[in-house]
Amino acid sequence: MLKSFRLFKLLRPSLPRTRVPSWRAQHTHAPESAKPLYECIPPWWGRFTYLLVGADLVVTAAACELTWSHWTVWEDGDGKEAAGRYVARPWYIRGGFALGQLFLGVAVASLLLGGRSRLVRRLWILPPLPAPALDQTGKDARRLRIQSMHHFRRQGKEYPLRHCMLKRGVDEKEMLIHVADVRGRFWVGLEGASINGEKLPVWKARDAIYTSWYGEEKGRKLRAEEKWKSGPVLKNA
Numbered sequence: 001m002l003k004s005f006r007l008f009k010l011l012r013p014s015l016p017r018t019r020v021p022s023w024r025a026q027h028t029h030a031p032e033s034a035k036p037l038y039e040c041i042p043p044w045w046g047r048f049t050y051l052l053v054g055a056d057l058v059v060t061a062a063a064c065e066l067t068w069s070h071w072t073v074w075e076d077g078d079g080k081e082a083a084g085r086y087v088a089r090p091w092y093i094r095g096g097f098a099l100g101q102l103f104l105g106v107a108v109a110s111l112l113l114g115g116r117s118r119l120v121r122r123l124w125i126l127p128p129l130p131a132p133a134l135d136q137t138g139k140d141a142r143r144l145r146i147q148s149m150h151h152f153r154r155q156g157k158e159y160p161l162r163h164c165m166l167k168r169g170v171d172e173k174e175m176l177i178h179v180a181d182v183r184g185r186f187w188v189g190l191e192g193a194s195i196n197g198e199k200l201p202v203w204k205a206r207d208a209i210y211t212s213w214y215g216e217e218k219g220r221k222l223r224a225e226e227k228w229k230s231g232p233v234l235k236n237a
Contacts, residue, residue, distance in 0.1 A: 036147075037212050038123035038205075040193040045112070046119040046149050053109045060105025064098040071097070120177070120188045122147040125161060125212055146177070146186055166213050173202050175209065 045052060071094050072086040088094065128141035140162045147156035165178040169187070177186040188209075193200070195208045210219035 036122040
């Protein structure tokens with residue numbers, strides 16, 4: 001459960017936004033012949049998000065109704081004939097508290113749905129659309145297709161790979177993808193993941209993704225920097 005809440009914190013927007021409107025929201029289908037680089041079953045809360053959201057809304061509605069209809073205060077009688085009794089609190093107190101409960105319930109539901117949209121189910125690294133591996137500016141023209149929990153079959157969103165950055169997550173079992181002009185970060189879990197159709201241990205999966213993404217030389221350099229940053233000095237700090 002702690003790890004699930006930690007994911008929400010990681011998926012919050014953190015990079016400055018850069019305007020790249022031409023590719024920001026390209027919903028595409030992967031070719032049938034394209035094998036995903038990465039494939040993994042998402043965490044439990046991502047698979048049951050709609051049930052959790054439904055339960056959250058039911059609890060929120062019940063709490064609001066209970067507050068509005070049954071939040072009372074004891075009122076003493078006049079001491080002669082009328083005994084004391086419970087009466088409803090002022091409407092503005094009940095209404096304010098019920099609105100707070102409603103806001104909290106909607107915020108939790110939004111957080112669950114937003115976090116679900118950032119859980120990566122599959123990744124494809126595809127060749128550029130005409131065909132050299134580099135475009136006219138000499139930059140990498142390959143495409144990254146990300147399939148989140150909100151996509152079905154081979155659907156996904158496509159971005160130029162050069163506008164995407166791959167980083168280590170909070171531990172060695174996860175990675176994060178930053179995309180320019182896209183709020184938040186995409187979460188890639190490595191435990192139990194299949195790389196190019198083969199299930200690999202966490203460290204081999206990480207190495208294979210780095211190599212496919214950046215190439216052998218740069219991937220090796222980034223892996224070495226990552227190991228250095230996550231070594232005993234940092235862990236004991």
